[in-house]
Amino acid sequence: MSAHAAPTKRLTLRDLDVKKHAREPIVMVTAYDFPSAQIVEDAGVDMVLVGDSAAMTVLGYDSTVPVTTDEMLMLTKAVRRGLTTPLLVGDLPFGSYEASDEIAVATAQRFVKEAGVDLVKIERGGATVDRARALVNAGIPVVGHVGLTPQTATSLGGYRAQGRTADAALTVIDDALALQDAGVSLIVIEAVPSEVTAALAPLLRIPLIGIGAGTDADGQVLVFHDLLGIYAGGVAKFVKRYADVRSVSVAGVAAYASEVREGVYPGPEHGYGMAEGEAERLRELLAGR
DSSP: OSSSSSOOOOOOHHHHHHHTTTTTTTEEOOOOOOHHHHHHHHHHHHHHEOTHHHHTTTSSSSSSSTHHHHHHHHHHHHHHHHHSSSSEEEEOOOOOEEEEEEEEHHHHHHHHHHHHOSSSEOOOTTTTHHHHHHHHTTTTTEEEEEEEEGGGGGGGSOOOHHHHHHHHHHHHHHHHHHHHHHHEOOOOOOOOHHHHHHHEEEGSSSEEESSSSSSSEEEEOOOHHHHHOOOOOOOOOTTTOOHHHHHHHHHHHHHHHHHHTTOOOSGGGSSSSOTTTTTHHHHHHTTTT
């Protein structure tokens, strides 16, 4: 039984607009494979992002930069097979869209055609605004991403909050407004002071999804592995743990290992038997060789 009475139809961008104007918070979470997709589906979330955070949480890279388009597509296709209701967003990885409008469109089309995403996500303002416009003109819905943009965290001084001065905050706001003017469908704002989000939100016609950005956004997003306590790495200040899945998993595997070593598992109840008389016949056949 689902933990949430989910709608019977797939959500649309129109549904998100309705939620925004009704001040009903939008729930977004990441997922990276078929089982996690089934979990977030049953939990009743509104949007699922196959984020390039998979580079670290799933694939073991040191940052999001090394993950490839093919790796992201593989993960996104698995998530698509586990979803029915939420909107699916595919994260275009670093190096897959920045060089030109043509490359951006070609990459995004792969995510739509091969993985069945509803939207693609790209990071930053600046030249990325032109890429966003090209994608929208090609008929591909886009999610923008401003504030802390992990793909270029090095140029931002590392994984740290952005927009902490008035001038820096204005840059974040201008990036978001430029993306809106380019036609993006919604914007993620990450790791900025809550005052920045409060100033930006009234200026946007489209939904604003926050992560470490206060309470004035139209919704929130967190990484699946962070909120469930699966990932062993460090987590940002804004992460709240809603479960401790890793420690439960370690305990479960350790119990299994212990029972195997002690000869407790498998027990008779875990095995299969032959039909009556067949074991004796097998022994006779072997003896006659």
